[in-house]
Amino acid sequence: MGFVHFITELLRDPRAAIASWIAMGVAPTLGFIFLIVFIETGVVFFPFLPGDSLLFAAGVFAAPDATTGKVALPLMALLPVVWLAPIIGDQCNFLIGHFFGRRIIASGKVKAMTPERIEKTEKMIEKWGPLAVFLGRFFPFIRTFMPFISGISGMRWARFTPFSILGGLCWSSLFTFLGYFFGNIPAVQQHFELVIVLILVVSLVPTIVGLLKAKFGKKRPAAHAAAGAGSATSADANSDANAR
Template sequence: MGIVNFFINLLKNPRGAIAGWIAMGVAPTLGFIFLIVFIETGVVFFPFLPGDSLLFAAGCFAAVDATTGKAALPLNLLLPVVWAAPIIGDECNFFIGRFFGTRIIESGKVKAMTPERIDKTQAMIDKWGPLAVFLGRFFPFIRTFMPFISGISGMKWRRFAPFSVLGGLVWSSLFTLLGYFFGGVRFVQEHFELVIVFILLISLAPTVIGLVKAKFGKKKSAGADAEGETA
């Protein structure tokens, strides 16, 4: 139950979680941030972890506090950590998919890996090729499934890796620096939880829209088939 409560608290309040880590020191905090981002990206069983909001919150702590004149986290140490975590995670997940992917899907143990999400991820790969690896980085759930499905699909690692590295660098830099530059804004500080929810909604919107379109598309297709059979 301890690990479950840890993840629930992290989802509910990433800023509070990081504040608690900082009390233990900079090194443990950077270690926790690396671990969470790595797990979200590199372990297909944890697609629900809040990578976007965690990076934003970490960036806020890297900004200089106006009252103390100091930053709780040094940006020059934070950035290499958030760069490395998604890149290493992607490579691990790719090879998990390559060697164990079929058995994991057939086991049905990854409940979040629904047929709709698998189909959406595979459709992105079919349409965009390795560029889908870069684009998928910006969508929750899909960024966890993309390297996994890429490994299953037989994509060559030398095609996967450059787009994986680029996506990891751009994604982690974007959300960390957004927190760094805007975390000190008074509105953001006073309504931090709302800002985090807004980030989550923006991140999830394309995935939700895609799933809704796919669902209604199937219904329309089934209806058209039924009409054709009746005719």
């Protein structure tokens, strides 16, 4: 229950979670941030962890306070942590997929890994190749499944790694610096929870749209095929009638 409560509080208010960690010291705070980002990226069972919002909140604490000028979390200490966590996590997840991926999928233990999400990830890899590893980094759930599916698909480690490193650096830097430069704006501070929700929504929109396309895109061709078959049958019937 303690772990569930920890994750629930983190999802609900990452700023308050980081504030409680800072009370324990900078080193534990950096350790927790590394652990959460690493687990979201590197362990296929935890795709729901709030990587985007956690990085944004961490960036807020790395910025100088608007009134005192003090810094709660040194930026130069934070950046190596948020850079290394997704890169190492991707490597771990790739190896898990390569050696154990088929058995994990067959077990059905990863409930979040639905057939639609697996299909979407595989289609990204088929369309973009290793570039999909970079692009997938910016989509929740997909960024957890991408290295895992890449390992299953037989993508070579030498092709996977450069795009994984580039994606990890760009993603972590983007959200950390968004928090650093914009998190202390009064309007953002007053509506911080709403900003976090908006970050989650914007991050999830491409994934939701892709899933809807995958779901309804299959029905339309089937409907067209059925309509075409019906038209063909009607045409054949009319031809037979005319022949008679």
